[in-house]
Amino acid sequence: MRWLPIFKKEMRLYFGSPVAYVVFTFFLLIAGWFFSQIFLFYSDISMRSFMQPGMGQNLNITENVMRPLFTNMSVVLLFFMPMLTMRLFAEEKKSGTIELLLTYPVRDGEVLAGKYLAAGALYGVLLALTLLYPGIIAGFTRVEWGPIFTGYLGLVLAGGTFLAVGLFISSLTENQIVAGFGTFGVLLGFWIIGWGAEFAGGNLRSVLQYLSITEHMDTFSRGLIDTKDVVYYATAIALALFLTLRSLESKRWRG
Amino acid sequence: MIQVEQLSKRYGPVTAIQDVSFSVEKGQIVGFLGPNGAGKSTTMKILSCFMPATSGTARVAGFDVFAQSLEVRRRIGYLPENAPLYPDLPVAAYLDFVAEIKGVGRGVRRARVAEVMERCFIADMQHRLIGKLSKGYRQRVGLAQALIGDPEVLILDEPTIGLDPRQIAEIRALIKSLAGQHTVILSTHILPEVSMVCDGVIIINRGRIVARGTESELVEQVFPTARVELRVAGASGDVGDMLRAVPAVLSVEPLPSRDGTMGFLVESPRDRDVRSDLVALVMSRGWTLQELHQVGMSLEEVFIRVVAGEEAEEQALLEAEAERVAGEPPAPPEAPGSPDMPEATNRPETSDRPETPTRTETR
Numbered sequence: 095m096r097w098l099p100i101f102k103k104e105m106r107l108y109f110g111s112p113v114a115y116v117v118f119t120f121f122l123l124i125a126g127w128f129f130s131q132i133f134l135f136y137s138d139i140s141m142r143s144f145m146q147p148g149m150g151q152n153l154n155i156t157e158n159v160m161r162p163l164f165t166n167m168s169v170v171l172l173f174f175m176p177m178l179t180m181r182l183f184a185e186e187k188k189s190g191t192i193e194l195l196l197t198y199p200v201r202d203g204e205v206l207a208g209k210y211l212a213a214g215a216l217y218g219v220l221l222a223l224t225l226l227y228p229g230i231i232a233g234f235t236r237v238e239w240g241p242i243f244t245g246y247l248g249l250v251l252a253g254g255t256f257l258a259v260g261l262f263i264s265s266l267t268e269n270q271i272v273a274g275f276g277t278f279g280v281l282l283g284f285w286i287i288g289w290g291a292e293f294a295g296g297n298l299r300s301v302l303q304y305l306s307i308t309e310h311m312d313t314f315s316r317g318l319i320d321t322k323d324v325v326y327y328a329t330a331i332a333l334a335l336f337l338t339l340r341s342l343e344s345k346r347w348r349g
Numbered sequence: 350m351i352q353v354e355q356l357s358k359r360y361g362p363v364t365a366i367q368d369v370s371f372s373v374e375k376g377q378i379v380g381f382l383g384p385n386g387a388g389k390s391t392t393m394k395i396l397s398c399f400m401p402a403t404s405g406t407a408r409v410a411g412f413d414v415f416a417q418s419l420e421v422r423r424r425i426g427y428l429p430e431n432a433p434l435y436p437d438l439p440v441a442a443y444l445d446f447v448a449e450i451k452g453v454g455r456g457v458r459r460a461r462v463a464e465v466m467e468r469c470f471i472a473d474m475q476h477r478l479i480g481k482l483s484k485g486y487r488q489r490v491g492l493a494q495a496l497i498g499d500p501e502v503l504i505l506d507e508p509t510i511g512l513d514p515r516q517i518a519e520i521r522a523l524i525k526s527l528a529g530q531h532t533v534i535l536s537t538h539i540l541p542e543v544s545m546v547c548d549g550v551i552i553i554n555r556g557r558i559v560a561r562g563t564e565s566e567l568v569e570q571v572f573p574t575a576r577v578e579l580r581v582a583g584a585s586g587d588v589g590d591m592l593r594a595v596p597a598v599l600s601v602e603p604l605p606s607r608d609g610t611m612g613f614l615v616e617s618p619r620d621r622d623v624r625s626d627l628v629a630l631v632m633s634r635g636w637t638l639q640e641l642h643q644v645g646m647s648l649e650e651v652f653i654r655v656v657a658g659e660e661a662e663e664q665a666l667l668e669a670e671a672e673r674v675a676g677e678p679p680a681p682p683e684a685p686g687s688p689d690m691p692e693a694t695n696r697p698e699t700s701d702r703p704e705t706p707t708r709t710e711t712r
Binding site: 110 | 442449
């Protein structure tokens with residue numbers, strides 16, 4: 095249970111510095127912009143469907159507003175999450191505080207858990223703030239909460255992956271900028287790798303498609319929980335955290 | 350409480366410490382003395398389980414720092430060099446975090462933190478962000494975090510650096526008060542600090558222990574003879590030879606004359622006080638005795654002698670090596686120090702003196 099003090103310390107540092115507020119402000123501004131644009135476009139389509147009988151059959155507010163919003167948010171998160179994780183280990187290494195942290199009676203796993211959960215909790219607060227958008231929709235019409243729940247589940251899993259990858263890369267360097275850009279580069283790489291699937295054939299195509307980090311989000315935003323996608327994110331998180339733990343332990347071996 | 354055997358640490362090709370062995374008894378305060386880059390911090394990083402040794406073993410409170418790191422870390426308080434702390438946390442919140450991570454119970458945590466802040470004289474700054482504190486305060490917050498949880502062993506890397514003279518005195522008193530209950534190993538390059546605070550001294554230079562013992566033992570080892578400074582006026586003839594004739598006098602060195610007096614540095618064995626004999630000589634010759642006093646040997650002189658002597662030897666070694674390889678393609682110089690670095694007792698200047706006790710294993 096020694097992860098708790100580290101969790102509390104990290105939360106204090108997030109909220110005691112401008113980091114949390116800057117990330118929240120800009121993420122919500124961008125996500126809010128996306129939401130309003132999609133929402134306005136949707137209401138325009140709904141209006142026109144009065145004129146054209148039959149067109150309204152395919153209109154569904156979850157499918158046409160929330161689904162693109164989830165996709166957009168997952169891409170925006172790709173840019174924002176590295177900023178939450180880049181400091182976690184790099185800053186401690188740079189300032190030397192890691193020397194004290196690692197000589198306190200805590201296991202490496204507890205250090206890792208405290209930091210990962212703190213970043214996760216911050217992300218959780220961020221996601222909770224975006225619940226405003228389905229809330230607004232609920233003010234106008236009936237909302238299908240099922241697909242919204244799965245959409246958020248997808249965001250939690252994808253975000254958890256981003257954070258785990260960021261934590262790992264932060265443990266490799268003492269330079270926060272390297273940690274931030276490294277994470278961003280890796281995540282971006284896993285996003286655009288899926289684009290290659292279009293021109294690849296056979297097995298390569300399915301491999302590339304499977305690797306794409308945002309591809310798996312789409313299933314969730316459509317209201318499906320596919321074990322394939324859950325397994326993808328769960329293994330990615332587990333692998334990244336495992337590597338982080340090894341990276342921390344190697345410090346004890348190599349000095 | 351602390352046993353270190355044959356500890357070596359290499360950073361790539363650079364050897365930070367080489368075959369360091371020593372032990373510290375429970376309740377003692379031991380000072381680690383050495384010039385910059387001698388390997389003090391490296392030894393402390395290994396003892397605090399932050400860094401593994403390349404070879405050798407170190408045990409703290411009976412636990413191996415590498416194999417039983419967690420057990421060791423439960424029993425130590427560590428203040429790294431320059432006290433790295435989180436600048437964005439207030440002092441009290443930071444110490445509360447440390448107390449919690451060291452397993453101080455929820456109920457007593459607040460009281461313990463308050464107590465430690467009181468002891469380290471930082472209570473008045475408890476709501477200030479650490480990053481806004483002066484160096485002296487930060488150093489004391491660092492000391493406070495080491496003291497939290499009442500660890501058996503304290504490893505303090507330059508605890509008084511950056512403090513003003515009054516704070517230094519306060520912190521030394523604090524460290525001194527820890528003796529008995531706690532085992533303390535502290536590093537410093539302020540020599541009087543060691544005399545004031547420590548029970549024992551370990552002098553380390555270029556990664557090797559060059560001398561250890563209590564202060565008086567070290568003085569005896571390095572300066573096996575007692576020295577007396579004598580000044581006389583109105584003397585004529587070969588005063589030096591006459592002084593040399595006094596029984597038990599080992600050597601006489603003339604000092605620069607001052608105010609018309611002749612000065613001499615007279616060496617004798619430690620257990621023979623030749624001062625009364627010298628006075629008798631001066632009286633019988635009818636000279637005027639201006640000054641007669643024992644030349645005290647401080648730790649500072651020991652330190653300079655040991656460290657400088659070692660460097661001089663090394664220089665000679667390198668020169669000899671350079672002569673030997675002259676004409677050949679330049680070979681990389683030998684690793685610092687020959688395999689058997691002479692002990693502090695074997696300085697060339699003192700080698701013709703009566704045999705002195707070899708390095709005493711006091712702890």
